[in-house]
Amino acid sequence: MTTPFTIERIADFVGQRVTVKGWLYQSTPKGKLLFLRLRDGTGITQAVAYRPEVGDELFEMLAHLGQESSLMVTGTVRANDRAPGTPKGFEIGIEEVEVLQNAVDYPITPKEHGVEFLMDNRHLWLRSSQQWAIMRVRTTIKRAIVDFLDNNGFLNIDTPIITPSAAEGTSNLFEVQYFEDKAYLAQTGQLYNEANIMAFGKVYCFGPTFRAEKSKTRRHLAEFWMVEPEMAFHDLDDLMALEEQFVSYIVQTTLEKRGPELELLNRDVAALRNVTPPFPRISYDEAIERLHAIRAATDDPKLKDDLAIEWGDDFGSPHETELTKQFDKPVFVHGYPTAVKAFYMEPWPGRPEVCKSVDLLAPEGYGEIIGGSERMSDPDVLLAAIRRHELPEANYQWYIDLRRFGSVPHSGFGLGLERTVAWICGIDHIRQTSPFPRTLSRLTP
Ligand code: 4AD
Ligand code: MG
Numbered sequence: 082m083t084t085p086f087t088i089e090r091i092a093d094f095v096g097q098r099v100t101v102k103g104w105l106y107q108s109t110p111k112g113k114l115l116f117l118r119l120r121d122g123t124g125i126t127q128a129v130a131y132r133p134e135v136g137d138e139l140f141e142m143l144a145h146l147g148q149e150s151s152l153m154v155t156g157t158v159r160a161n162d163r164a165p166g167t168p169k170g171f172e173i174g175i176e177e178v179e180v181l182q183n184a185v186d187y188p189i190t191p192k193e194h195g196v197e198f199l200m201d202n203r204h205l206w207l208r209s210s211q212q213w214a215i216m217r218v219r220t221t222i223k224r225a226i227v228d229f230l231d232n233n234g235f236l237n238i239d240t241p242i243i244t245p246s247a248a249e250g251t252s253n254l255f256e257v258q259y260f261e262d263k264a265y266l267a268q269t270g271q272l273y274n275e276a277n278i279m280a281f282g283k284v285y286c287f288g289p290t291f292r293a294e295k296s297k298t299r300r301h302l303a304e305f306w307m308v309e310p311e312m313a314f315h316d317l318d319d320l321m322a323l324e325e326q327f328v329s330y331i332v333q334t335t336l337e338k339r340g341p342e343l344e345l346l347n348r349d350v351a352a353l354r355n356v357t358p359p360f361p362r363i364s365y366d367e368a369i370e371r372l373h374a375i376r377a378a379t380d381d382p383k384l385k386d387d388l389a390i391e392w393g394d395d396f397g398s399p400h401e402t403e404l405t406k407q408f409d410k411p412v413f414v415h416g417y418p419t420a421v422k423a424f425y426m427e428p429w430p431g432r433p434e435v436c437k438s439v440d441l442l443a444p445e446g447y448g449e450i451i452g453g454s455e456r457m458s459d460p461d462v463l464l465a466a467i468r469r470h471e472l473p474e475a476n477y478q479w480y481i482d483l484r485r486f487g488s489v490p491h492s493g494f495g496l497g498l499e500r501t502v503a504w505i506c507g508i509d510h511i512r513q514t515s516p517f518p519r520t521l522s523r524l525t526p
Pocket of ligand 2: 440449451452
């Protein structure tokens with residue numbers, strides 16, 4: 082079977098007569114020439130109508146087509162260094178056009194629109210070149226995640242979405258009616274991953290997770306995708322070594338496969354090229370010292386206020402942002418206070434006020450993209466933690482069982498897909514990284 086023409090592969094068709102099946106993105110008249118920007122889902126290219134060649138009737142008809150009209154354009158591909166597009170450097174000399182529908186009054190015009198308007202029209206906004214580029218990067222990141230794990234001995238085992246109990250705190254649970262009972266949408270698949278590793282060694286789950294985040298931030302969605310690898314016989318150091326390999330692979334693969342999209346997004350790729358192992362590692366204690374020093378050195382009263390922090394406090398986004406400015410790669414922060422982390426993290430030997438947790442903070446102010454830890458391996462220590470957090474003990478019996486029958490040191494982490502996409506694409510708000518984002522203020526479209 083010969084592969085049909087797509088704009089993405091236009092370079093292979095120079096000199097050939099092709100048909101673009103797509104939509105009109107933009108139309109610019111210039112004397113006897115009409116420049117149409119066409120998109121077909123795989124790319125954006127320029128098609129040129131020359132009045133003396135196509136004739137007055139076709140020329141006039143094309144000149145009056147509305148944005149997002151659907152059409153089939155036939156013509157010959159030629160190289161042209163100055164032609165814009167993704168990929169750029171090519172254009173099509175128009176010979177014939179068949180219009181499927183002339184779209185009138187498309188609401189998203191090239192002029193500036195407010196974000197709320199664009200979000201209300203998300204079903205249309207997805208067609209805009211930047212949104213299109215972000216989604217293409219997203220699918221490549223998803224593929225890189227799966228490829229890395231599949232090629233490194235992980236088994237993809239699914240975990241339930243409907244769960245009886247909390248794993249990541251009780252304040253952001255989405256409750257659902259489950260027959261006569263209450264249940265919750267999964268915040269994480271981790272607890273089930275821990276059961277799965279005792280059967281399969283190294284596993285991962287990858288799917289949507291849910292958190293009723295009650296604050297509006299640039300970093301939180303109510304529904305987001307998380308990939309969660311979990312490994313038996315891995316301690317905290319093994320975990321960090323895996324994470325830096327994993328994240329570097331994702332970034333380098335995306336650079337290799339999505340150069341034109343990143344260019345369209347004006348992403349500074351030099352910063353991304355630098356993302357290779359090893360990543361710097363600092364303790365929470367050191368992070369606090371650094372934050373105190375940054376705070377002491379600044380003259381900006383707002384920043385001084387935002388950076389106020391004592392040992393024992395969790396980081397807010399200003400802390401993460403200022404801390405990561407000191408590094409040109411993602412940075413590991415390990416050994417957070419036990420009190421600010423989830424119940425299941427292994428205590429630091431000799432320092433029970435600290436746990437064997439590690440977060441990975443992305444550079445350029447993007448903040449936490451990974452949360453992970455070594456897990457408690459002693460059943461009594463775990464039971465005490467469950468009681469301390471006032472969790473319903475009966476629901477966690479199976480989880481304690483994992484420590485009663487062949488307990489081993491084990492670790493895992495969760496990487497948030499949308500935050501990773503935001504960082505790699507260099508966009509400042511997470512809502513653009515999801516095709517149809519769910520947030521505190523938005524359930525539609
Ligand atoms: O740090 P978190 O809460 O860790 C866990 O859920 C662990 N059970 C993971 C594990 O060890 N298997 O979340 C992990 C990551 C965060 O670093 C962030 O990237 C993302 O998930 N994340 C969110 N992304 C978007 N919106 C939200 N509301 C998010 N909450 C967490
Ligand atoms: Mg976290």
